[in-house]
Amino acid sequence: MDMNQARFNMIEQQIRPWEVLDPQVLALLSTVRREDFVPLAHKALAFVDMEVPLGQAPSQVMLAPRVQARLLQDLVVQKTDKVLDIGTGSGFMAALLAQQAASVLSLEIDPALAAQAQANLQKAGVSNVLVRTADGSQGAAADGPFDVILISGSVAEVPAALLQQLTVGGRLAAIVGDEPMMRATLIIRTHDNNWTTTEPWDCNAPRLSGFVEPSRFKF
Numbered sequence: 538m539d540m541n542q543a544r545f546n547m548i549e550q551q552i553r554p555w556e557v558l559d560p561q562v563l564a565l566l567s568t569v570r571r572e573d574f575v576p577l578a579h580k581a582l583a584f585v586d587m588e589v590p591l592g593q594a595p596s597q598v599m600l601a602p603r604v605q606a607r608l609l610q611d612l613v614v615q616k617t618d619k620v621l622d623i624g625t626g627s628g629f630m631a632a633l634l635a636q637q638a639a640s641v642l643s644l645e646i647d648p649a650l651a652a653q654a655q656a657n658l659q660k661a662g663v664s665n666v667l668v669r670t671a672d673g674s675q676g677a678a679a680d681g682p683f684d685v686i687l688i689s690g691s692v693a694e695v696p697a698a699l700l701q702q703l704t705v706g707g708r709l710a711a712i713v714g715d716e717p718m719m720r721a722t723l724i725i726r727t728h729d730n731n732w733t734t735t736e737p738w739d740c741n742a743p744r745l746s747g748f749v750e751p752s753r754f755k756f
Contacts, residue, residue, distance in 0.1 A: 540572055540583075547571075547584040547602050555603040556738075559610045565636050566606060574629035574657050575599065588743070591626055592650055596743040599627050600689065604740055608710050611723050611737065612685050614638050621681070621702070622666075623673035624689035624745045628654030631666045634687065641666040642680055644673035646746050672747040676702045683707060690745035691719055700724065700732055712742045 548566055557563065572583040582589050588598040600608075609630075614620065614637035622631045625645035631654065634641045643666055645651035651670040658666050671677070674696055676686070681702040688695070688711035695711055703709055703726040713722040713736075720736040727733055 540570075543584040544571070547586075551586045551601075551603045552606045555607055557603065557606040557610050561637070562606055562610045565609070565633050566602070569629070569632050569636060570661065571602065571629055573661055574627040574632065574654075576627070589627075592647060594647075594746075596690065596746060597626070597647065597650065598743055599629060600742060604712075604742065605630055605633070607738065608687060608689075608721065609633055609637075611721070612687065612708050612710050614685055618684035619682075620685040620687070621673075621677060621683040622687050622689060623676070623699075625651060625654045625668055626689060628657040628663075628666070628668065630687065630689050631668070632658060632661055632663050634685070635663050635666045638685065639665065642677055642683075643668045644671045644677065646670070646672050673745075674747040674749070675699070678702055686710075688712070688745065691742040692745060692748045693750050695722065695724065696748070700726065703732075705729065712740050716741055 575583040579589050591597045618638040620634050620638045620641040622643040625643040631641050631643040648670045651668050655668040675698045682704045684704050684707045686709040691712040707726045709724040711722050712719050719741050721738045721740050722736050724732050724734050
C-alpha cells in the first residue's frame with residue numbers, strides 16, 4: 538500500500554469535499570502520519586472514510602478522517618492556545634491539536650488506550666501533549682481555563698462544568714444529540730456569563746464513556 542498516495546486520496550476525495558479548505562489543516566493532515574496512530578490490525582483502514590476500532594468496546598474508535606478534520610477547522614486553534622482534548626483514543630487528534638497549540642492536556646478514561654496513545658505520541662515526536670487516564674466528562678478544572686476544548690465523540694449534552702472551563706473567547710466542539718440525528722456543535726464563550734452555540738453540520742459518532750445520559754422518561 539502506497540501510504541503517501543492513500544493520504545493524498547483521503548485529503549482530496551474525503552476531506553476537501555466536506556468543506557475542509559483551511560490550508561493549515563490540510564497541511565497538517567499531509568504531514569502528521571495518521572497510519573502511525575492506527576492499531577496494527579487495522580492499518581489498512583488508516584485512510585478509509587470510516588471509524589477505526591481501537592479497543593473492545595464499540596465506542597472505542599478513531600473518528601473518520603473528514604470528521605476529525607472538520608472539527609479541527611471549526612476550532613481555529615492558535616499557537617498560544619491551551620487545549621483540553623477529551624477522549625484521547627489513539628492520540629491522533631491530540632497530535633493534530635499539538636501542532637497548532639501551545640499545549641494539549643488529553644484525557645482518556647481507558648488506561649490501556651491512554652498508554653497506547655502516549656506511546657504513539659512519543660514515537661511521533663510530539664512533546665507538548667500530556668495524556669492522563671481520567672474521566673473527562675467534568676473536564677480538568679484545576680488545569681484550566683482552556684482556550685479550546687474538544688470532545689472527541691458524541692454526548693447527549695455538553696456538561697455545564699466544561700463550559701465554565703473555557704476562557705472568554707474560548708471554543709468548545711462536540712458532536713451532540715441522539716442517533717439518527719446528531720449535530721456538530723461549536724460553543725464560544727463570549728463573556729463571563731454568556732456563550733453562543735452554532736450547529737454547523739450533521740454527524741453521527743459513538744458515545745464517549747463517562748458522560749451522563751439525561752432521563753428520557755416523560756409523564
